[in-house]
Amino acid sequence: MRPLRHKALAVLLPLAWSPAFAQQVAPALPAAPTPLASSGLPAVSSRAVRDDLIASAESARKDERWIDALAIYEHLLAADPRDDVAYRMQAITLADLGASYRADELRAQWPSVFADFQRDRLQGDRVARAIGWGMSYPENADDPNAELRRAYDAVRELKTHPERTNWEKTRLRMDSLMATNALGMYQETIDEFEALKREGVDLPAYALGPAGDSYLALHRPHDAQLALQRAVELNPSDIDTQILLAYAYLEQERFDIALPMMQKLVESQPAWIQRAGAESDQANWRRYRAEMTYAQMISFGDDNARAQRIIEQLVRIGPNRSSTQAAMGSLMYRRGHPTAALERYDMALTLDPRNRDAEIGRVSALFETGRIDEAIEANRQVQLRYPKNLHAQRLQHEVDLRVGPIGRIGWVHGRNDSTSANGSPLGTQDYRFNFETWTPLIHNRWRLGIVGDTVDARFVPDVVRYRRIGGAVDYRFGQFGARVSAYEVQEPRLDGAWTVDGSWYLDDTWTLRASVADNDVDTTLQARRAGFKANSASIGASWRPSDLGAIDMRLKHLRYSDGNLRDQASAFGRWRLYTSPHLMIEGLGSGWWSRGSRNDAPYFNPSHDAMVTAGLRFNHMIWRHYDAYLRQRLDIEAGPYWQEGYGTKWVPSVAYRQEWRPAQGHTFEYGVSWAKPVYDGGRERRIAYELAYRWGF
Template identity: 25%
Template structure:
């Protein structure tokens, strides 16, 4: 309990009057006692100095008393007066030095209290207790002694003992403001701010101008979550609090605003205003160098405020500044820093911080979940899923409210269930994740959080329309949640509603420019405003059958312009191919431009192209494809000068018109069927009809591996036989291939993976019978970031045409980039 005013001013008026009377009686009674003139003179000088001190002139008072003591070194009364005045003046160390040689038993109460207060001011509470304790046995002692004794107990960390000691004295001395002020201080230290406020307010009714009571009233209000009122009262009383105490009250008010902010929805204006106001206050407090506990707590709260406002880089910077200063942060500050590292994709640092937290709080659910996601981002899935399942299994779904028969949802348990479901989804166990989330949603249909994650899983399963139904319900419940708005934008994008997705994304970024997740989504979305290019190159060497040539090479390039008005995208294309045949080398080069249109999962395009090199001519390509729902999609395409026309006959100006249609049914991400019909009419009069049906299904999937099986059945028939090119009258091919993809490493958008493909089948050709076929492929894929990808690989194939077996070895290289 400290005061910014001189201690003598805190004495009650009746005590000061009592001392004045005592001094006067001493002066009047001196002649009656037969005192000498020298003693009378000394007493008068002492009284003069003490009166100067009472008037606030401590410097002159101490000077005069020091001179008197120097002239009368054995005068204990002078020494005691100097002790009291020095303590009033705040010169505690000098007061203690002056008290040396005094006998505590012979001192008046107010002199002994001054000595004890000086010891307390110098943090020598144990000595002060020893000095004060003998006087407390006398029941007639002033309540101030009991008040000081309780304060000393509190200073020694014995707050409960202090409160128990002072409580009965409040009832015995209801008119003692000093005792009430001490009790308020002690009760606050014992965690009883309500009792502190009650004591202070009751005593203020008797002495409304008592400084320490007013101060304790304000501090108690601040402790009782009325920090705003407390701060206003402090600002309205200049001089009642020093700068450090004003900073403490302002920090309490900022901390309370942060706690209030948690009550409001994540992105609500009320929450953001509270956080921003608190942050502004804490930034001012943190900018002032100070070593006090209040200043340090303000710095801790500033880290949390930055985290709550999604200012992750600043969160990490402030936390690192604490570490650089050798300050050990409490758990809640380390948790904020861990969350920030996770958001900034520093998974290693985040995991270390979460582990440190769990060493202090082993059952802290939010830290356990944070560690789960940090490990996921480090590409470790099995362990975190076990942790989430254990957390769910060991936590009740509902918890009781103390003192009532009511039960409320156990939110950490829900977080664990949701984390477990999303871990399954990240591990490509989407069916399990869907089942888990649908069960949760059935139990809590009004939970927007469950519906948001269910929407994500539906979207990943290839069902954007189903996802839209879920996220719209979730947004109706919680329209301001950032994650919900991001999921809505993702669903709208998958549905081809790009203008709507753009509005959601841009509005989010305007409202939360510092949010790392919002920025990442917007940056990826704005790739639509950039140019993109893809290049595919292949070289093959064949032996045996010569109908398809040997030493064949192809290069295809496509350059796309930025998207215009969310629907239109111009692009250019280039195709070059050649191959060696018995009669010589044939080659073709095509250059063209096109315009693509996309809206609501409908896609139309038209291309104009011309041929160069050894072939001439121009052509048009047009196509249209669409989705009927989450399962059915269709595509059509027409080419006036198709690249499917055999290259071997291109030098003779062979061309071909191609028309095709296809349909696809997708149950989910793990199973789909497709079929197509093609008509290729060549300029030599030959018309080939072909059909293809296929099936694809997942055989095994987890976060690092994906094995897929695919079966195809192909058949074709030509209207005429013969010709320079391979032209079977009819044929039939069937095959089954297994593709295994293995993730080598990944760090967010950067990754390296390998792909193995093995295919076996058979081929039947009219007049030549059936023969086995097969192929192998091995590829590497490097994702150099979100915008760049390189794939290369080699393959071996063995097939039979016109009864001749052909073996072919090839190499492929492809590149995709956005710039």
């Protein structure tokens, strides 16, 4: 109700029962409200009536019937604007209703009628409300935290008032936790929170939630868990705090606790809220939030197919919700479909141009589709808009890795024990060392690199080595990529070599590749021992329908310098059979066929041979802490190998590898493999050791 100006009638009321009679100087008061004609309240004709109304209002307040109490106070003030009790309690009741701004305005207009603790409370309520509004939809998209900063400045200003009561000083410190957390000042939040704990302050749930969130942002999930557990104990109906607690478990890799907890939370929330007398039920958006979080956590456990089934249902429920479209975009990206992810991110930003998750996710998807210029510009906009946001800072680190230097070093050593009279094509021992190092991205298209290989094999009685080193140029733009490498061959004799590689990213499912090579590094060392080399041409295709599986196919033609023509065709496929947060099992399958045109070549050169294998891959996450992890992989395969003139024999193989990433941008791989291949009918036992390090994105 908007108050009217002070009426002369109020002055004519009997001063004998006016509580302001003793005041020597009457302050400038706010306008008196218009009496409610239909309120049913008695006219304020005497002190007794006034006191009865004050008692009725107090009774209504005890029953939390704030509107009834407020109507009484306004009725009293309409009769006498100088009723300091009614005026004071009107302001306090407005604060109880959440009208903190108006309540503090009334206090400021007549401050003398409020006790110190009431003054402090109303001022604290006002800044607390300002913090809440500052955390909601921003007034200025270009500066989304402007309101929140003003609210935090108001908190800091009130902290400087020495006359505040101890409780209100403590309350301001607790309220500041919400502001600093929302502003991304996570360390400041934790410092204040831990100081309050040391002082023995019994913190309420609303102060524990921001502390838990800040601990999560600082990668301290166990501390977050302790704070959030206490918050849930104090306020078990707050599903957002329960969601944060589930994330605290998740970031400790406790999927066994987080996922059942979220499933129980979803089941506890009805899809629709029924209210007596309502014409229709109301959608329960608390269940929606819980179910969306549950799906995302399932996806973080690599079960993206199940997560997609849940999110697709939510998209059908709320297709016009920007956050839902952004969540679908994030899922599509994790499933290896960056183009589909971009479509969802663009839909989210159409619905809400200020959707931060969509803005950030869109940058990574643009990089994956080769739209480097757009990705860098999109990242620039994100950094301008969210300069201190933790997610934006992590995105910048990712972008730095994508456009920065990259490279790889690999080493393989094999030991071969052959029963064939001709010995193993790889000798008794073989080594392979290769490296490539590339400059940062130049003009968003180009990289320059230094590349090289060393391959050698120990035969009886000699050693054959092929060594080359050279430079390369790599170009990537949009769907196309090309690389040209030129080498100086230093062993077995001075020579030259070059390769040209090209790729075409058709869509999220198909990628085509082709290459041409002079003095191919894959020329067998037996052939090099005899003084021959080979040129090659190949084409290939990769089919990746989702993160669940893929098939890689390749055709290769080699022309040896002795006139031998060799053709090879191969395909390798994998498909996920089982998924859990720390263990994935895949089925493996491969096929290989080749032929050679010469039967008298002084190296292993079957006229026709073929092989088919099947197997299993066990991929286990040993530990993971955010970007750092250690995983192990076990491959077991077997299949028949056929060679013309020598019949068919089964070939088994086992490989064990570990992948260790101590930090994003640095990955080590190492392992051992065992196999019993067959060459010209002779069985060989091979053990190989591998080690590799790659840097960059």
